[in-house]
Amino acid sequence: MIIALDAMGGDFAPASTVEGAIFAAKESKHKILLVGPEKIIAEEMLKYHKKYNLQSLNIEIVNATEVIGMDEHPAKAVRQKKDSSLSVCAKLVAAGKADACVSLGNSGAAMAAALFYLKRIDGVLRPAICSPFPTIDGQCIISDSGANMDCKPEHLLQFGIMASIYCEKVFRTEKPRVGIVSVGEEPTKGNEVSLATYEMLKKSGLNFIGNIEGRDISRGKADVVVCDGFVGNVILKFGEGLAETMLKLVKKGFKKHPIAWASLPFLWTALRDLRKKVDYRGYGGAPLLGVDGVCIIGHGSSNGTAVMNAVLAGARAAEHDITKEIKEALQNTKLQ
Amino acid sequence: MIIALDAMGGDFAPASTVEGAIFAAKESKHKILLVGPEKIIAEEMLKYHKKYNLQSLNIEIVNATEVIGMDEHPAKAVRQKKDSSLSVCAKLVAAGKADACVSLGNSGAAMAAALFYLKRIDGVLRPAICSPFPTIDGQCIISDSGANMDCKPEHLLQFGIMASIYCEKVFRTEKPRVGIVSVGEEPTKGNEVSLATYEMLKKSGLNFIGNIEGRDISRGKADVVVCDGFVGNVILKFGEGLAETMLKLVKKGFKKHPIAWASLPFLWTALRDLRKKVDYRGYGGAPLLGVDGVCIIGHGSSNGTAVMNAVLAGARAAEHDITKEIKEALQNTKLQ
Numbered sequence: 001m002i003i004a005l006d007a008m009g010g011d012f013a014p015a016s017t018v019e020g021a022i023f024a025a026k027e028s029k030h031k032i033l034l035v036g037p038e039k040i041i042a043e044e045m046l047k048y049h050k051k052y053n054l055q056s057l058n059i060e061i062v063n064a065t066e067v068i069g070m071d072e073h074p075a076k077a078v079r080q081k082k083d084s085s086l087s088v089c090a091k092l093v094a095a096g097k098a099d100a101c102v103s104l105g106n107s108g109a110a111m112a113a114a115l116f117y118l119k120r121i122d123g124v125l126r127p128a129i130c131s132p133f134p135t136i137d138g139q140c141i142i143s144d145s146g147a148n149m150d151c152k153p154e155h156l157l158q159f160g161i162m163a164s165i166y167c168e169k170v171f172r173t174e175k176p177r178v179g180i181v182s183v184g185e186e187p188t189k190g191n192e193v194s195l196a197t198y199e200m201l202k203k204s205g206l207n208f209i210g211n212i213e214g215r216d217i218s219r220g221k222a223d224v225v226v227c228d229g230f231v232g233n234v235i236l237k238f239g240e241g242l243a244e245t246m247l248k249l250v251k252k253g254f255k256k257h258p259i260a261w262a263s264l265p266f267l268w269t270a271l272r273d274l275r276k277k278v279d280y281r282g283y284g285g286a287p288l289l290g291v292d293g294v295c296i297i298g299h300g301s302s303n304g305t306a307v308m309n310a311v312l313a314g315a316r317a318a319e320h321d322i323t324k325e326i327k328e329a330l331q332n333t334k335l336q
Numbered sequence: 337m338i339i340a341l342d343a344m345g346g347d348f349a350p351a352s353t354v355e356g357a358i359f360a361a362k363e364s365k366h367k368i369l370l371v372g373p374e375k376i377i378a379e380e381m382l383k384y385h386k387k388y389n390l391q392s393l394n395i396e397i398v399n400a401t402e403v404i405g406m407d408e409h410p411a412k413a414v415r416q417k418k419d420s421s422l423s424v425c426a427k428l429v430a431a432g433k434a435d436a437c438v439s440l441g442n443s444g445a446a447m448a449a450a451l452f453y454l455k456r457i458d459g460v461l462r463p464a465i466c467s468p469f470p471t472i473d474g475q476c477i478i479s480d481s482g483a484n485m486d487c488k489p490e491h492l493l494q495f496g497i498m499a500s501i502y503c504e505k506v507f508r509t510e511k512p513r514v515g516i517v518s519v520g521e522e523p524t525k526g527n528e529v530s531l532a533t534y535e536m537l538k539k540s541g542l543n544f545i546g547n548i549e550g551r552d553i554s555r556g557k558a559d560v561v562v563c564d565g566f567v568g569n570v571i572l573k574f575g576e577g578l579a580e581t582m583l584k585l586v587k588k589g590f591k592k593h594p595i596a597w598a599s600l601p602f603l604w605t606a607l608r609d610l611r612k613k614v615d616y617r618g619y620g621g622a623p624l625l626g627v628d629g630v631c632i633i634g635h636g637s638s639n640g641t642a643v644m645n646a647v648l649a650g651a652r653a654a655e656h657d658i659t660k661e662i663k664e665a666l667q668n669t670k671l672q
């Protein structure tokens with residue numbers, strides 16, 4: 001697979017993206033296109049020439065003269081900066097020169113670029129960001145996790161269908177259990193939109209398990225967690241903050257019990273495993289499902305490992321031809 | 337203070353409520369009215385006669401012949417069962433015979449009973465459940481946490497005003513920092529309702545700190561976290577599930593490293609502190625603010641300690657005359 005990576009996207013780019021590209025090229029057989037200002041990327045790559053045999057790595061620099069900043073207005077920036085690293089990534093996929101594009105930068109702009117250059121799949125009302133989230137015994141997908149603020153039931157239904165396909169094809173989950181986020185298990189509990197979505201999901205042919213409450217998410221009750229992008233984004237970030245807070249409290253708790261210091265080395269190992277489990281970095285980026293091409297949106301604060309995982313997530317989605325799968329599913333399902 | 341406790345409300349009632357009443361009576365000088373079927377409560381109390389000098393405790397049984405179940409339709413049950421333990425509690429407050437009512441039962445029914453017997457405070461559009469939530473260095477209030485599913489900006493504004501008063505008067509927080517839950521810090525980020533609420537909160541005279549993201553909640557960025565009851569409920573339950581999952585993972589992580597078992601006794605102490613911190617039981621119930629009288633709604637799975645804390649929360653709210661404070665604040669604020 002050929003993956004176009006926006007070398008200038010992310011809080012620590014291009015250091016993180018170049019490192020991530022090197023990691024990904026070493027870890028896999030995929031070709032990585034590092035897209036951005038040639039000179040800056042080449043200079044960044046040079047830092048690694050002692051550690052790695054760069055010539056042997058399947059990495060190519062693709063020049064793009066402009067950069068879209070984190071604070072720029074998404075649609076405006078994409079419209080105006082046609083030669084930005086992000087836009088060029090999307091164009092490479094649209095032209096069939098790359099199988100997936102990956103960005104850790106301005107996620108609104110990444111969505112705008114995907115919509116502008118890849119276009120929506122015919123029949124898709126709104127593309128959705130489908131973020132993996134760790135559960136007690138695996139992971140689930142939160143769909144949508146931030147692309148769409150105010151949603152109608154038919155949007156949520158499509159989020160469920162698309163995420164279910166992704167889960168089945170990429171994660172190899174048989175008959176993914178699809179749940180709609182609500183405030184109680186009973187079908188009568190919820191807000192106007194969740195109640196109407198419940199009825200649509202019931203008739204969708206998906207493996208719909210009904211309402212799921214907040215506490216069911218990390219318990220792993222559903223493989224696909226359907227909600228609007230406002231709720232999804234709040235949940236994901238709330239989880240991030242709570243995990244961080246809890247780890248701090250565990251450490252603080254230990255400090256209060258001096259004798260417990262003796263066990264710190266062991267605790268550290270356990271905490272490291274835990275952090276790995278709850279760390280977004282291990283999960284790579286989230287696919288923007290519903291656009292006609294693979295587009296992965298990663299966490300802005302991604303480090304090299306996270307970038308690598310986002311690149312590998314893009315490759316996996318492309319290998320499983322997720323776009324074609326969604327197109328076919330949409331043809332077979334009554335969507336609106 | 338005199339607190340009317342719905343002895344039949346909660347998953348473990350009347351065992352949990354009777355135990356909680358005894359704990360609260362021992363812990364404080366408040367008078368506890370245990371409301372429910374006389375015979376059942378008396379029998380339950382008898383279990384404690386060896387351990388405690390029941391005569392010395394300031395507890396009185398108030399007979400109520402009916403019970404509202406967890407699955408009953410809230411409004412219908414309250415309308416029909418006028419002599420239910422819950423209804424009698426609310427009536428005691430309405431009649432001035434108790435300073436607060438507390439229920440751990442069907443929370444929809446508790447709201448319905450409060451609205452039916454206590455009525456809304458003049459000018460309040462919708463009462464809100466204001467749940468305390470632990471932060472890294474204290475606690476915040478999530479308002480609303482489940483009473484109102486689909487809200488308008490003017491509802492959310494009132495939730496912020498009422499919770500801010502509660503926070504100031506009961507928690508003694510000077511100028512509580514009020515934030516509105518959203519998906520980014522920038523005032524332009526959010527859904528239709530959050531964006532409109534932002535503008536109203538800005539002009540409210542409250543100590544409004546703008547949008548807060550999911551991750552800011554447990555970081556303690558705001559004292560009052562404003563959101564609709566759908567989002568608030570999902571957040572609270574999600575936090576409950578995630579905390580539980582993380583503790584399980586820490587334990588599992590330890591099991592993977594046999595040598596770490598040696599430190600388990602120390603870890604246990606740290607985890608116990610942590611659990612205490614994230615445990616709803618320590619926080620007692622949540623006040624339903626906006627009704628004309630103090631009404632505390634607790635967690636269905638409350639044990640005796642949690643019931644005691646809910647009773648004490650009710651007493652504190654009554655001592656600080658939170659209802660009068662809200663009435664006065666509403667007169668001084670432009671609300672609609």
